[in-house]
Amino acid sequence: MSKSASSSTSREAMTAADVRRAIVRIAHEIVERNHGVVGLAIVGLQRGGTWLGEEIAAQINKIESEVSVPVGALDVSLHRDDISLRPVSLGAISNIPFDLSGATVVLVDDVLYTGRTVRAAMEGLNNYGRPRAVQLAVLVDRGHRELPIRPDFVGKNLPTHRGDDVSATRDGVFVTPNSEDKS
Amino acid sequence: MKHLRSIDELGVDGLVDLLQLTDHMAEINQRPVPKVPALRGRTVASLFFEDSTRTRLSFETAAKRLSADTMTFNVSTSSVNKGESLRDTVATITDMGVDAFVVRHKSVGIPWQISQWTTASIINAGDGAHQHPTQALVDCYTIREATHVQNFAGMKIAIVGDIKHSRVARSNIQAFTLLGASVVLVAPPTLLPPDVSHWPVTVSHQLDDIIGGVDVLYMLRLQSERMAQGHVPTLREYSEQYGLTQKRVQALKSDAIVMHPGPMNRGVEMQIDPSDVKNSLIHRQVANGVSVRMAVLFKLLGSGSNLGGQA
Amino acid sequence: MSKSLVIKGGTIVNRDSHAVGDVKIENGRIVEIGKNLKGEMQLDASGCIVSSGFVDLHAHLREPGKEEAETIETGSRAGALGGYTALVAMPNTDPPQDSVAVIDFVREQGKRAGLVDVVPSGCITLGRQGESLAPMAELASAGVTLLTDDGNGVQDAALMRRALEYARGLGITLAQHCEVAELTKGAVMNECSCCTDLGLPGWPSIAEELMVFRDIELVRITGASMHFLHLSTERSVELVRAAKRDGLPITAEVTPHHLSLTQELLASYNPVYKVNPPLRSIADIQALKAGLRDGTIDAIATDHAPHPRRDKEMSLDMAPPGMLGLETALGVVLAEGACEIRDVVALMSWNPAKIARIDDEHGRDVVAGANANLCVFDPQLTWRVDPERLASKSINTPYIGRTLRGRVRHTIFKGTPTVIDGQAQR
Numbered sequence: 063m064s065k066s067a068s069s070s071t072s073r074e075a076m077t078a079a080d081v082r083r084a085i086v087r088i089a090h091e092i093v094e095r096n097h098g099v100v101g102l103a104i105v106g107l108q109r110g111g112t113w114l115g116e117e118i119a120a121q122i123n124k125i126e127s128e129v130s131v132p133v134g135a136l137d138v139s140l141h142r143d144d145i146s147l148r149p150v151s152l153g154a155i156s157n158i159p160f161d162l163s164g165a166t167v168v169l170v171d172d173v174l175y176t177g178r179t180v181r182a183a184m185e186g187l188n189n190y191g192r193p194r195a196v197q198l199a200v201l202v203d204r205g206h207r208e209l210p211i212r213p214d215f216v217g218k219n220l221p222t223h224r225g226d227d228v229s230a231t232r233d234g235v236f237v238t239p240n241s242e243d244k245s
Numbered sequence: 246m247k248h249l250r251s252i253d254e255l256g257v258d259g260l261v262d263l264l265q266l267t268d269h270m271a272e273i274n275q276r277p278v279p280k281v282p283a284l285r286g287r288t289v290a291s292l293f294f295e296d297s298t299r300t301r302l303s304f305e306t307a308a309k310r311l312s313a314d315t316m317t318f319n320v321s322t323s324s325v326n327k328g329e330s331l332r333d334t335v336a337t338i339t340d341m342g343v344d345a346f347v348v349r350h351k352s353v354g355i356p357w358q359i360s361q362w363t364t365a366s367i368i369n370a371g372d373g374a375h376q377h378p379t380q381a382l383v384d385c386y387t388i389r390e391a392t393h394v395q396n397f398a399g400m401k402i403a404i405v406g407d408i409k410h411s412r413v414a415r416s417n418i419q420a421f422t423l424l425g426a427s428v429v430l431v432a433p434p435t436l437l438p439p440d441v442s443h444w445p446v447t448v449s450h451q452l453d454d455i456i457g458g459v460d461v462l463y464m465l466r467l468q469s470e471r472m473a474q475g476h477v478p479t480l481r482e483y484s485e486q487y488g489l490t491q492k493r494v495q496a497l498k499s500d501a502i503v504m505h506p507g508p509m510n511r512g513v514e515m516q517i518d519p520s521d522v523k524n525s526l527i528h529r530q531v532a533n534g535v536s537v538r539m540a541v542l543f544k545l546l547g548s549g550s551n552l553g554g555q556a
Numbered sequence: 557m558s559k560s561l562v563i564k565g566g567t568i569v570n571r572d573s574h575a576v577g578d579v580k581i582e583n584g585r586i587v588e589i590g591k592n593l594k595g596e597m598q599l600d601a602s603g604c605i606v607s608s609g610f611v612d613l614h615a616h617l618r619e620p621g622k623e624e625a626e627t628i629e630t631g632s633r634a635g636a637l638g639g640y641t642a643l644v645a646m647p648n649t650d651p652p653q654d655s656v657a658v659i660d661f662v663r664e665q666g667k668r669a670g671l672v673d674v675v676p677s678g679c680i681t682l683g684r685q686g687e688s689l690a691p692m693a694e695l696a697s698a699g700v701t702l703l704t705d706d707g708n709g710v711q712d713a714a715l716m717r718r719a720l721e722y723a724r725g726l727g728i729t730l731a732q733h734c735e736v737a738e739l740t741k742g743a744v745m746n747e748c749s750c751c752t753d754l755g756l757p758g759w760p761s762i763a764e765e766l767m768v769f770r771d772i773e774l775v776r777i778t779g780a781s782m783h784f785l786h787l788s789t790e791r792s793v794e795l796v797r798a799a800k801r802d803g804l805p806i807t808a809e810v811t812p813h814h815l816s817l818t819q820e821l822l823a824s825y826n827p828v829y830k831v832n833p834p835l836r837s838i839a840d841i842q843a844l845k846a847g848l849r850d851g852t853i854d855a856i857a858t859d860h861a862p863h864p865r866r867d868k869e870m871s872l873d874m875a876p877p878g879m880l881g882l883e884t885a886l887g888v889v890l891a892e893g894a895c896e897i898r899d900v901v902a903l904m905s906w907n908p909a910k911i912a913r914i915d916d917e918h919g920r921d922v923v924a925g926a927n928a929n930l931c932v933f934d935p936q937l938t939w940r941v942d943p944e945r946l947a948s949k950s951i952n953t954p955y956i957g958r959t960l961r962g963r964v965r966h967t968i969f970k971g972t973p974t975v976i977d978g979q980a981q982r
Contacts, residue, residue, distance in 0.1 A: 137269070140281040140311075140543075150283075150548050155272045189276040332869050352871030353744075353756050354825030373873070374755030415755055438752035439760075 072227075075220050076235035081201065084217035085114070088199055089121035091215050096166055099126045101194065103165040107183050108137040108153035111171035113232065114201055118170055134158035136169075141182035156186070163191035168215075172230040174200040177211030201230050249541050250356040250369040251376040252419040260385070260423055261395070266540035266548075267386050267533070273310065274536055283547045284313035290343045291317045292335075293370070294350040299507070300370055300379075300534075304347045307538035311547065316343065331355075332362050339363040344546050348372075366545040374410045380506055381416035382537045385424060387529045388461060391502055398425035403455055405431040405487055406465030406514055407476075409438050413506045414465060418446060429455055431487065435476040436467075452487050456496050464489055464505045464514050480513050490516045502526050559596045560587075561971070566601030566932055569901050570921040579606060581928040584971035588924055599966050599976065601932045607901040609641025609929040609967060611908040611918050613731075613809055614706070614785060614857035615882060617643070617674070619665060620658070621650025626862035626949045628662065631882070632671035633947040633982070634860070636974040638882040639964035641929035642673040642909070642918045647684070648707040654679035654690040656698045663699075671974050671982060673929075675912055677702040680719050680730055686711050689719055696726045701913040704731035706785055707832075709767050711737055717774050724780035729807075729911065731783040734767035734792070735759075735833065744872050746819040746834040754823065756872065759834045761789040768792045772799045775806060783911055784808040786859050788833040790843035797852040807911050809857040810844050812888035813879055817954060827868045827875030828954050831861070834877075845894040848903060855908040856900075858885050862950035880953040883946055887960025890935055897935055905931070932966040939963050947980060 076084070096102055099122060106115025112135045119133040137153040169183050184196060199215035204222040220237070222228060227238040246259060255263075273279050289308040293301050301317070308315045318338065335346070345366040348356055353373035360367050371377045389395065402421050408414045408430050421428050428446045430437065441448065449455050456462065467483055477483040489503070494517060497503070503525045509515050519525040563579040568589065578593040579586055617631040626634075628645070635643045645662050647653030653662060659676045666674025678695035682688050684705045692703060703723065709732055710716045723730050740759045745751050747758025768784060772795060775782045787793060787808050796808045819836055821829040829835060847853040861878025868875050889900055909919025920926045938961050943951040967975040974981055 140269070140273070140283040140547075145283055145547050152266065152269050155269055157272075185282070189273070189278040189280065191277055331871075350871065352873050353754055354872050357825045358869075358871065376755075410755070412755060415753070438755075439747050439758055440749045440752050443749050444752075 072236045072238035074234055075202075075237050076218055078232060078234050081217070081230075081232060081234060084201060085117050086121055088215045088217060089118050089125060092118070092168055092197075092199065093122060093125055095197075095214070099129055099131055101165050102131050103160065103162050103167050104131055104133045105158065105162075105167055105169055105183075105187070106133070106135050107169060107171045107179060108135055108156070110173065110230065111169075112154075114172050115170035117232070118168075118199065132160040134160065136183055136186050138179055138182040138186050141186045143178060143182065158190050161191055162187065162193050164194050166195045166197065167193040168197045168199050170199045172201050173228050174198070174203045174211075174213055175206060177207045177209040180211050181209050202228060202235055204228050246544060248356070248360060248367040249378055249545065250367060252378050252381050252416045252423070255378060257423040260382070260420060263382055263537070263540050263544060264386055264389060266544060267382070267536050270536040270539035270543070271533070273539070280310050280312060282312045283543055284308070284311035287313040287344045287546050288342055289313050289315050289345045289347060289542060290338055291315065292320065292338075292346050292348045293318070294320050294348075295371065297349055297370070299531075300349065301347075303534040304368075304370065304538050306535050307542055310535065310539055311542055313542065313546070316341075331359070335359050335362045339365055345542065368541060368545065371412055374412050374415070376416045377412040378416050379538055379541060380413050381420040382541070383530055383533050384417055384463070384504060384506070385420050386533050386537055387504065387526050388502065390529065390533070391526055396425050397421060400426040400461065401429070401459045402426045402461040402463060403429045403431055403459040404463045404465065405452060407436045407467050407471060408432050408465070409436050409476075410468070410471075411465050417463065418444060422446070429459070431455060433477060433483075433486070436471070452493065453496070456493055457498065459501055460498070461502045461504060462489070462497065464503070466506070466508065466510050467513050469510070469513075484513050484516060488514050488516045489522075494522055497524070500524065504530060506530065561597045561599065561968070561973070562593045562595035563599050563601045563606055563930070563932060563966070563968070564593070566604045566606035568922050569605055569607045569898055570923065571906070574898065579922060579930070581968065581971050584928055586922065586924055586926050586928050589922070599932070599973065601965070603936070604932050604934045604965055605897055605901070606922060606930060606932050608905045608909070608919050608922060609931045609969065610639045610886075610904040611642045611644075611912060611914065612640050612858050612860065612882065612885075613644045613702070613783070613855055613908045613912055614646060614811075615643040615860040616646045616648065616862065616878070617662075618862060619649065620661065624864050624949075628665040628674055629669040629671070630947060630949045631860070631862070632666060632669045632674060633980050634880075634882040636671045636967045636969065637947050637964060637978070637980055638885055639931035639933055639967055640672055640882060641931070641967065641969045642675055642912070642914055643882075644675045644677050644702060644912050646706050647677050647679045647704065652679050652684050653677065654682055654684070654695075656694055659695060659698050659700060671980075672969060673914065673918065675914060676700060677704055677731070679703060680705045680710055681715065684708060686715065689715070689722065692722055692726055692728065696728050700728065702729050702731055702783070702911075704733065704785065706731065706733045708737070709733045709735045713770060713774070716771065717778065720774055720778040720780035720782070724778055729781040729783050729913075731785050732767065732771055733785050734764045734771070734787075736763045736766050739763035739766075742873065743834070744830060745822040746836045748819050748837060750819050750823055756822075759832075761791060761836070761840075764789055764833055765791045765795065768795050772796070772804065772806065775799070775804050776802070779805070781805040782807075786811050786814065786833060786857070787844065787847075787853065788814045788836050788840060790840050793843045793847040793852055797847070797850070800852060807854040807907075808847075808852065809855040809908070810848065810853050811859045812856060812881060812885045813954065815841060815844055815894060816888050816892050821954070822872070825872055827870060827872050828879065828952050830872060830875055830877045831879055832877040845892070848895050848899070854903070855911060856885065856889060856903045857908065858882055862948055863952050864950060865952075868952045878952070880946070880948050880950060883948065884941060884953060884955050884960060886933060886962045886964060887939065888955065890962030891960050928968050928971040930968040931964060932968075933962060933964045935962045937961070937963045
């Protein structure tokens with residue numbers, strides 16, 4: 063989950079260069095853990111994780127250039143568990159143009175926070191088929207988990223306060239403290 | 246947005262919003278498992294006072310795909326049909342814990358009257374000859390899907406047939422013109438409402454005069470009772486003047502679309518089999534019905550737009 | 557009652573005078589008009605108008621047959637609160653008022669309630685079926701002076717002609733509900749652009765005007781008297797105006813709701829606004845008001861039509877047409893400001909008393925010697941209609957929550973107060 067930095071008191075937790083290097087490392091880790099790219103599929107979560115999923119897939123394709131890893135995007139809004147509690151605005155439409163039954167799906171998101179988005183994503187994946195395994199890659203883990211969810215691949219562990227805004231793009235990762243607690 | 250009762254009540258912003266939401270729902274319906282938990286725990290009750298298997302099933306499928314629970318009340322010609330205990334029926338069902346009613350009735354205004362007797366959301370599936378907003382949404386979505394445009398500016402749409410008694414026509418005239426289309430009504434004077442001078446449409450009594458210039462030809466069903474009531478001399482004469490014949494199909498522009506809300510009166514307004522019409526989108530109208538209705542249900546019950554504050 | 561009653565300090569409105577004074581009443585008659593009169597009972601009328609009691613030419617009291625909606629007693633009470641001392645009871649009861657037995661029953665029930673003079677009207681055709689004539693001579697000998705099939709118009713022109721000829725011989729007046737039934741099948745509201753939007757079948761103005769025209773011409777050739785009920789369109793007013801210029805024995809009435817409410821109210825889908833003839837356009841309202849001012853329209857009549865709550869909770873097309881009128885008539889007419897106070901008294905008392913041929917006891921000037929059927933009303937008082945406080949058994953009035961101007965303070969019937977300070981005494 064990411065929000066754009068809105069105040070001049072934001073601090074830069076990762077530079078653009080840091081982000082680039084993290085992506086390269088994560089790509090290598092994915093290939094190493096899965097002993098190659100056979101049966102691998104990348105699914106980025108709307109909206110924050112789609113650019114990252116594409117970047118990671120591009121890196122993987124550079125590392126193992128014989129096969130191109132399929133990339134998709136998943137909008138989890140309709141699978142969230144807090145639909146009746148707050149207004150839902152839908153992200154871009156999901157697009158998973160391949161069969162992921164039996165695949166090892168790497169879910170990709172920019173920031174891992176409470177874990178609810180990832181839980182919703184895992185349920186959403188079920189609509190498309192039954193993966194052999196699901197792994198999770200995130201650029202930033204900012205703590206404060208509310209569910210038993212843990213990432214397999216992390217760019218950076220970043221302690222934050224609950225009220226902070228964290229934004230993660232190709233240009234860097236920025237933390238903006240907020241006066242109100244947004245828990 | 247608490248209810249969907251008419252297109253003019255929905256407004257152009259609401260209309261565009263629902264069409265965009267339908268894209269999401271259409272994607273869900275492509276999935277191997279087309280189901281999301283978005284409306285889990287919500288209950289949608291169908292109150293159909295007029296027979297309509299297709300529309301009712303479309304709504305129920307839509308509800309189920311969003312994981313809502315459904316209840317069906319098939320009220321036929323009992324005393325409830327006379328409106329005698331309509332208020333009691335609605336109040337009782339609401340007490341059972343219903344979040345939304347989908348209502349179809351032959352009397353105009355029922356969705357507004359029912360709103361006084363329940364806190365649930367009301368979706369109008371057709372009230373007399375007045376409105377059928379989800380049909381208009383389906384039709385706009387189908388045109389959008391085929392032409393890939395969001396806005397109908399510059400589009401010429403002809404609605405042909407029994408406008409006077411058609412709720413589909415009234416909803417569509419509003420929806421098409423809100424999206425910017427030019428609408429021409431084609432019918433004999435007896436099948437037009439008494440005074441359409443304040444509607445943003447043009448009128449023609451000759452189908453052959455306008456058929457070559459339209460982008461969308463929308464055919465309405467003519468019920469056989471209209472002959473008995475003196476609106477047309479014979480069905481055959483109506484069909485000759487206003488029906489879709491082979492000759493008229495050939496007069497259409499090559500990319501013109503043909504539509505019909507169903508069910509069809511074959512041999513009357515459709516002399517030709519729609520499957521033989523190259524640009525017929527009638528099958529898409531049917532297919533899009535579930536996605537559109539999912540968007541409506543989600544908008545009213547799940548998107549939080551009728552929570553205390555703002556959406 | 558031998559107690560003397562004095563109505564103090566009101567402005568007495570008579571045909572030729574308009575002055576403040578006290579009215580002393582004894583044994584059912586006015587005995588003195590003057591200043592500083594004394595009596596055993598006194599009613600304050602300062603700031604109020606004192607006039608003859610109102611006469612409604614058109615009230616549906618629903619008894620016998622639909623007592624759930626209203627009874628002669630509750631309708632009489634509603635009338636008294638509205639300033640009425642006489643009500644012409646419409647004959648579309650069940651059984652209908654086409655026989656002496658029913659006429660006598662209605663009259664008796666009115667006497668028993670003792671709040672207003674209930675004047676039963678008779679039917680033109682047997683059972684109001686429009687097929688054969690009702691026994692008019694018999695009804696006339698039972699004291700009936702007005703006959704109508706109200707609820708419906710007499711569709712058959714030949715039958716209507718014969719009815720008029722027969723009535724002329726008896727010296728009674730026929731009253732017509734002008735509606736050509738074939739043109740209004742299934743109609744719910746005025747045929748207009750609003751009904752186009754709603755997809756509802758319309759009640760075209762011409763359905764009324766065709767029958768007004770027909771009956772004017774039938775009057776022309778038969779010489780009988782005709783009274784047109786609840787006129788509602790511009791053209792109807794024009795037709796009657798021309799007929800009166802030709803000296804034909806024609807009178808006409810209009811309802812308060814047709815002077816104040818328009819067709820657009822039906823867009824609320826609320827059946828309380830459904831009525832026959834339907835609410836029409838602003839242009840029609842203006843023409844009706846002009847008709848009141850130039851004498852084309854002789855009377856204001858309520859067409860008081862109670863319906864039980866359940867009946868008006870149905871869909872628009874299923875709900876029966878009709879609205880209450882007795883308790884709100886004065887308030888609506890004065891709020892609309894269509895005419896002067898003296899004209900209001902003429903329209904609601906003097907003229908209708910004459911048309912109903914009860915002007916020996918009603919609609920008379922307030923002078924010594926006249927019998928005491930009086931209305932005392934405050935023409936300035938504004939008030940809101942509260943459904944809980946209506947005397948009628950039903951609540952189907954379109955004026956709930958609206959502010960009206962003008963309210964009855966006291967009503968005197970045969971010398972006895974039926975209403976004091978806005979409260980019914982019985």
